Amino acid sequence: MPTDRSAFLAEAADLLGPRGLTGDPDLLAPWLTDWRGRFTGRALAMASPASTAEVAALVRLCGRHGVPIVPQGGNSGMCGGATPDPEGDALLLSLRRMAAIRSFDAEAKQIVCEAGVVLQTLHEAVEKKGLRFPLTLGGKGSATVGGLISTNAGGTQVLRHGSMRAQVLGIEAVLADGSVFSALVPLKKDNRGFDLKQLLIGSEGTLGIVTAATLRLLPAIAERRVLWAGVPSLEGARALLLHAQEIAGDALEGFEVMPQHTLDNVVAHLPGARAPLGGRHEWHALIELVADGSGADGLPDLAENLLGRAFEAGLIEDAAIAASETQAEAFWALRDSIAPAERAQGPAVQHDISVAVERMPAFVDTAVPLMEATWPGSRAVAFGHLGDGNIHFHVIAPPGVDPLEWQTGDGKAISDQVYALVTEWNGSISAEHGIGQLKRDALEKLGDPVALAMMRRVKDALDPQGLLNPGKLVPLAPVDATN
Amino acid sequence: MPTDRSAFLAEAADLLGPRGLTGDPDLLAPWLTDWRGRFTGRALAMASPASTAEVAALVRLCGRHGVPIVPQGGNSGMCGGATPDPEGDALLLSLRRMAAIRSFDAEAKQIVCEAGVVLQTLHEAVEKKGLRFPLTLGGKGSATVGGLISTNAGGTQVLRHGSMRAQVLGIEAVLADGSVFSALVPLKKDNRGFDLKQLLIGSEGTLGIVTAATLRLLPAIAERRVLWAGVPSLEGARALLLHAQEIAGDALEGFEVMPQHTLDNVVAHLPGARAPLGGRHEWHALIELVADGSGADGLPDLAENLLGRAFEAGLIEDAAIAASETQAEAFWALRDSIAPAERAQGPAVQHDISVAVERMPAFVDTAVPLMEATWPGSRAVAFGHLGDGNIHFHVIAPPGVDPLEWQTGDGKAISDQVYALVTEWNGSISAEHGIGQLKRDALEKLGDPVALAMMRRVKDALDPQGLLNPGKLVPLAPVDATN
Numbered sequence: 001m002p003t004d005r006s007a008f009l010a011e012a013a014d015l016l017g018p019r020g021l022t023g024d025p026d027l028l029a030p031w032l033t034d035w036r037g038r039f040t041g042r043a044l045a046m047a048s049p050a051s052t053a054e055v056a057a058l059v060r061l062c063g064r065h066g067v068p069i070v071p072q073g074g075n076s077g078m079c080g081g082a083t084p085d086p087e088g089d090a091l092l093l094s095l096r097r098m099a100a101i102r103s104f105d106a107e108a109k110q111i112v113c114e115a116g117v118v119l120q121t122l123h124e125a126v127e128k129k130g131l132r133f134p135l136t137l138g139g140k141g142s143a144t145v146g147g148l149i150s151t152n153a154g155g156t157q158v159l160r161h162g163s164m165r166a167q168v169l170g171i172e173a174v175l176a177d178g179s180v181f182s183a184l185v186p187l188k189k190d191n192r193g194f195d196l197k198q199l200l201i202g203s204e205g206t207l208g209i210v211t212a213a214t215l216r217l218l219p220a221i222a223e224r225r226v227l228w229a230g231v232p233s234l235e236g237a238r239a240l241l242l243h244a245q246e247i248a249g250d251a252l253e254g255f256e257v258m259p260q261h262t263l264d265n266v267v268a269h270l271p272g273a274r275a276p277l278g279g280r281h282e283w284h285a286l287i288e289l290v291a292d293g294s295g296a297d298g299l300p301d302l303a304e305n306l307l308g309r310a311f312e313a314g315l316i317e318d319a320a321i322a323a324s325e326t327q328a329e330a331f332w333a334l335r336d337s338i339a340p341a342e343r344a345q346g347p348a349v350q351h352d353i354s355v356a357v358e359r360m361p362a363f364v365d366t367a368v369p370l371m372e373a374t375w376p377g378s379r380a381v382a383f384g385h386l387g388d389g390n391i392h393f394h395v396i397a398p399p400g401v402d403p404l405e406w407q408t409g410d411g412k413a414i415s416d417q418v419y420a421l422v423t424e425w426n427g428s429i430s431a432e433h434g435i436g437q438l439k440r441d442a443l444e445k446l447g448d449p450v451a452l453a454m455m456r457r458v459k460d461a462l463d464p465q466g467l468l469n470p471g472k473l474v475p476l477a478p479v480d481a482t483n
Numbered sequence: 484m485p486t487d488r489s490a491f492l493a494e495a496a497d498l499l500g501p502r503g504l505t506g507d508p509d510l511l512a513p514w515l516t517d518w519r520g521r522f523t524g525r526a527l528a529m530a531s532p533a534s535t536a537e538v539a540a541l542v543r544l545c546g547r548h549g550v551p552i553v554p555q556g557g558n559s560g561m562c563g564g565a566t567p568d569p570e571g572d573a574l575l576l577s578l579r580r581m582a583a584i585r586s587f588d589a590e591a592k593q594i595v596c597e598a599g600v601v602l603q604t605l606h607e608a609v610e611k612k613g614l615r616f617p618l619t620l621g622g623k624g625s626a627t628v629g630g631l632i633s634t635n636a637g638g639t640q641v642l643r644h645g646s647m648r649a650q651v652l653g654i655e656a657v658l659a660d661g662s663v664f665s666a667l668v669p670l671k672k673d674n675r676g677f678d679l680k681q682l683l684i685g686s687e688g689t690l691g692i693v694t695a696a697t698l699r700l701l702p703a704i705a706e707r708r709v710l711w712a713g714v715p716s717l718e719g720a721r722a723l724l725l726h727a728q729e730i731a732g733d734a735l736e737g738f739e740v741m742p743q744h745t746l747d748n749v750v751a752h753l754p755g756a757r758a759p760l761g762g763r764h765e766w767h768a769l770i771e772l773v774a775d776g777s778g779a780d781g782l783p784d785l786a787e788n789l790l791g792r793a794f795e796a797g798l799i800e801d802a803a804i805a806a807s808e809t810q811a812e813a814f815w816a817l818r819d820s821i822a823p824a825e826r827a828q829g830p831a832v833q834h835d836i837s838v839a840v841e842r843m844p845a846f847v848d849t850a851v852p853l854m855e856a857t858w859p860g861s862r863a864v865a866f867g868h869l870g871d872g873n874i875h876f877h878v879i880a881p882p883g884v885d886p887l888e889w890q891t892g893d894g895k896a897i898s899d900q901v902y903a904l905v906t907e908w909n910g911s912i913s914a915e916h917g918i919g920q921l922k923r924d925a926l927e928k929l930g931d932p933v934a935l936a937m938m939r940r941v942k943d944a945l946d947p948q949g950l951l952n953p954g955k956l957v958p959l960a961p962v963d964a965t966n
Contacts, residue, residue: 107725108841152674163672179933188871189646189837189914191635191685192926193956194938198681202674219729242590246702246776250733293729354672358591388671431672443675450662454945455677461944462937473676 003089005044008065012047012091015057019097021047031075031092032084035139039080039437042088043070048097052172052180052211055093059209060178062091068470069093071205073147074118076139078352079436081151081204081472090470095146098211101125109217110169112184115146115210122215131217134161138336146210152202154432156335159387160253161218163432164201170214171197175207176463186214199458204434205469207462223296224253225289225303226328229310229319230281234361234386237285240315241387244287247306251299254288255387256335262342262381266334269341276331277318285386286335338383347403348381348396349411351418355427357389363425364391367418371395375414390431393418419446435473444475486572488527491548495530495574498540502580504530514558514575515566518622522563522920525571526553531580535655535663535694538576542692543661545574551953552576554688556630557601559622561835562919564634564687564955573953578629581694584608592700593652593669598629598693605698614700617644621819629693635685637915639818642870643736644701646915647684653697654680658690659946669697682941687917688952690945706779707736708772708786709811712793712802713764717844717869720768723798724870727770730789734782737771738870739818745825745864749817752824759814760801768869769818821866830886831864831879832894834901838910840872846908847874850901854878858897873914876901902929918956927958 013021022028023045033040044067049055062069068090072082084090099116106129113122119140122133137143137155147153149171153164161167169186183197200208231237237257244252258266260280267273277284289306291299303321310316322328342348355363364382371380377398384392395414397406419429419439423446435443444452452475459466459474496504505511506528516523527550532538545552551573555565567573582599589612596605602623605616620626620638630636632654636647644650652669666680683691714720720740727735741749743763750756760767772789774782786804793799805811825831838846847865854863860881867875878897880889902912902922906929918926927935935958942949942957 105841108839152678154672154674158672163674165678175933175937179936181933181937182931183934185839185909187837187911187914188840189637189641189868189873190911191637191913191915191917192911192930193918193934194686194690194941195635195648195681195684196934196937198678199941201678203677207677249775292732354670356591356668357671358588385672390672426668428670428673428675430674431670432674434674435676447675448665450658450664451666451676451679453662454658454664454679457944458677458682458941461940 005065005067005089008061008067009045011061012045012058015061016047016049016054020049020054021045028092031072031094034080034083035076036078039083041084041086043084043090043092044088046092046094048094050097052174055174055209055211056178056180058093059174059176062467063176063178063465066465066467067091068467069209070469071095071146071150071209073115073144073150074139074142076142077147077151077436078433079430079438081434081436081469082147083437085471093209095144095209095211102212104129106131110186110214111217112212112214113145114212115144117145119143119145119148126217127220130220132220133167133215134218135164135167145213145215149201149210149213150204151434154385154390156254156256156385158385159255160250165198167215168197168201168213169216171200171210172212173200173208173210176465176468181208184212184214202434204436204473206459206473207468209468219292221290222293223291223299224328225299226322226331227287227289227303227307227319228276228331229285229287229307229316230277230279231283231285231316232281234283234364236315237283237386238358238361240285240310243310243313243315244306247309248289248302251289251291251302252287253290254286256286256384257386258284258335258338258383259381260284262338262383263334265345266337266341269344270333270337273330273334273337276320276334279318281317286331342381342394342396346397346399347401347406347411348394349407349415351393351415352390352431352433353393353418353422353427353429354388354390354431355422355425357387359425360386360389360391363427367393367421370421371414371418374417375410378414388431416442437472440471440473440475447475488548488550488572491544491550492528494544495528495541498544499530499532499537503532503537504528511575514555514577517563517566518559519561522566524567524569526567526573526575527571529575529577531577533580535657538657538692538694539661539663541576542657542659545950546659546661546948549948549950550574551950552692553952554578554629554633554692556598556627556633557622557625559625560630560634560919561916562913562921564917564919564952565630566920568954576692578627578694585695589614593697594700595667595695595697596628597695598627600628602626602628602631609700610703613703615703616650616698617701618647618650628696628698632684632693632696633687634917637868637871637873639737639739639868641868642738643733648681650698651680651684651696652699654683654693655695656683656691656693659948659951664691667695667697685917687919687956689942689956690951692951702775704773705776706774706782707811708782709805709814710770710772710786710790710802711759711814712768712770712790712799713760713762714766714768714799715764717766717847719798720766720869721841721844723768723793726793726796726798727789730792731772731785734772734774734785735770736773737769739769739867740869741767741818741821741866742864743767745821745866746817748828749820749824752827753816753820756813756817756820759803759817762801764800769814825864825877825879829880829882830884830889830894831877832890832898834876834898835873835914835916836876836901836905836910836912837871837873837914838905838908840870842908843869843872843874846910850876850904853904854897854901857900858893861897871914899925920955923954923956923958930958
């Protein structure tokens with residue numbers, strides 16, 4: 001029998017006012033299913049506090065009543081980390097109302113955003129001042145600063161600029177006891193003990209609720225060159241990557257790869273799309289070079305030089321440089337359309353995995369034929385961020401299968417096999433999407449027991465009641481007794 | 484009455500063998516006083532395990548007997564973090580015998596070092612392959628990889644390359660229960676939960692004992708230009724820093740500042756030294772530009788251009804570019820001799836502090852006259868890493884005082900005042916040297932209570948017996964009860 005929560009809800013309504021709390025099923029519905037539609041939960045209500053002080057008071061209230069809290073930003077996470085469980089006893093805590101830019105220092109290249117600021121809004125705000133925020137991803141129209149920090153989000157610019165972790169100069173978070181960890185002042189050097197900020201980043205709301213952050217900004221891009229190259233193998237793509245890093249250094253902003261059949265599929269799917277090169281190549285690499293200010297004049301030469309020397313060294317079979325910004329956009333559109341083109345093909349299981357960069361070609365060359373042999377009729381596809389050792393490894397169902405049946409049957413077994421394989425290769429079952437509820441059991445099964453025990457201990461220490469995003473990320477098993 | 488530790492020592496001797504354990508006072512003595520000579524302790528014995536497995540077995544043994552452990556690398560820390568207390572009940576655990584380079588992949592630019600590898604040895608090993616490790620500091624002949632990681636060490640290259648934290652790709656550490664946290668495989672992207680590696684870095688051996696690490700390497704420097712500029716104020720130095728960042732971008736490797744009277748003092752102290760500029764200027768900036776490979780040809784022009792445009796903009800009063808590598812070394816020798824020149828002047832209290840970069844000029848302009856007015860006859864000196872917002876703020880005693888009496892009397896009061904002031908300015912009482920035992924009480928008094936409580940909880944969770952480097956870094960006060 002569910003606990004009676006009427007006293008809690010009355011107190012929460014008093015605390016947050018009419019704009020801050022709703023139990024209306026129609027208003028709640030869009031936020032109770034994750035955006036890929038894999039998980040649906042229920043909630044007592046949705047709270048939308050307007051300030052850090054309100055979040056803190058609400059967390060204390062939840063503590064007194066033993067009410068679990070599921071923090072949520074744009075609800076565009078990939079692993080169900082922001083979706084409550086079906087029990088319906090948790091409070092959904094939306095941070096979307098806290099969407100203020102608290103301060104913006106263009107000279108110091110820093111911005112203080114509340115958790116609910118949407119990534120695209122952030123991009124637009126800083127572009128007006130000739131700056132940029134160097135992290136972007138498909139869900140930028142809904143993803144929030146708080147969610148990006150809580151999942152340590154990645155994207156296509158990690159190669160040069162790092163994941164979200166690298167962009168966070170300071171953080172403010174409400175802890176499980178309602179205290180406010182306030183470390184927004186960005187100190188480039190600060191050795192006053194454990195780096196607690198790092199512990200909160202990527203913890204998916206299980207250790208604290210991020211309410212604001214100070215983010216670093218970079219000068220706007222003055223010039224870019226987008227290149228496309230055909231290479232004979234993924235190992236060849238890596239050789240080209242090393243070459244590009246040597247020639248272009250910090251001007252190398254992105255390096256993405258896809259196999260020929262994936263490109264074919266995108267070209268067939270995307271209206272008006274054309275393959276950048278005339279011929280066919282086993283693998284294709286998309287390379288972006290950028291210059292911010294001083295190096296802009298030299299960029300065209302750098303691009304020519306990079307490709308010229310790659311030809312001479314026999315690293316590439318064919319290549320093209322986008323002749324205009326329109327063509328550059330068209331090159332990127334091919335990369336960005338891989339996922340939708342694949343979805344049009346039928347059901348697939350998707351894996352966001354990483355191994356050491358230098359081992360990725362061998363991993364893919366092992367995993368693709370292995371999966372296709374083990375699961376006849378399936379098609380294994382690897383594409384993405386080779387420069388980060390992070391490949392999106394998708395296995396597409398054989399034609400004609402029942403989507404739902406396949407997802408929960410063979411699809412599940414395929415994922416188990418992929419995760420076991422990547423663990424064997426000392427890789428990660430989550431490179432950039434996090435764990436959430438989707439991969440929690442896989443992490444519990446395959447993760448290093450020492451690391452899992454540490455995580456469990458830290459979680460118990462900082463959230464002894466277990467009310468912060470329960471059931472997400474942290475394995476449920478108790479810590480082994482110390483001997 | 485001290486506990487009888489003979490059973491423990493017999494078991495430890497069995498475990499580690501004759502090379503692995505000594506109680507010889509002569510062999511122990513050099514390691515029982517910190518290198519600045521501020522702290523002297525005693526120890527049961529000094530253990531020197533030869534492998535991670537031995538460290539793990541030893542930690543378990545200590546756990547069974549309740550013996551505290553003080554890990555130590557090169558014993559060149561600045562805050563007494565590796566010096567045992569005078570009780571003498573702790574085991575000194577030297578990591579110096581674990582000095583192997585386990586693997587070195589020049590192509591992937593990665594090296595796996597055991598904790599006892601000395602920084603200078605690391606530099607030399609990678610230089611042979613045309614690479615460099617981008618962190619250096621005065622104690623490089625003794626500082627070890629394990630100590631550098633445990634204190635998150637800084638130095639003069641943090642501006643471009645970050646502190647030790649930014650160099651660590653993977654880590655291996657023995658935890659308090661004797662389990663081995665093994666995360667040496669470098670994954671550029673890995674979102675499998677809390678970033679435990681970050682928690683261990685900078686924790687001064689209070690959460691685990693670092694036994695090995697995978698470190699990132701960079702291409703060797705192909706060319707450098709060292710510049711010296713005279714500016715009218717520290718605010719003017721910061722304007723020059725912003726200018727240099729805009730013009731030089733990633734080529735800017737270092738930016739150090741010192742006032743005229745400090746330069747005078749160095750020139751008077753250092754045999755054969757000459758001031759780089761003919762005239763006198765309130766402040767001096769030392770700027771290093773570097774190129775690794777591709778940009779080498781453009782570096783001389785970049786240096787000229789940077790200074791030329793700075794003159795035009797009225798940012799500098801005078802400037803010089805080192806005409807040779809010898810002269811470049813001479814410029815750096817002036818910077819590196821500030822501390823010895825100061826020591827020759829008499830006793831001083833030294834503070835390694837940081838505030839937000841953009842506020843540092845105002846901080847120094849406030850703090851210097853304040854200290855000199857409050858402590859008549861004293862001289863306040865600020866110099867160092869302006870680009871990191873990290874200044875070494877020293878207060879030199881009035882001439883003729885008794886050194887010991889002053890250090891423990893007025894000197895102590897001066898430090899209290901400096902730390903209170905920097906905390907008021909939202910800065911850090913330890914920018915790069917850590918907390919150790921030197922600043923533990925100051926941290927407890929001035930630190931954010933929320934952060935301190937989090938630290939205490941994490942410490943208790945991961946080291947419930949409190950045997951890992953007790954009395955260092957983590958405040959002793961118990962965690963407040965959760966309401």
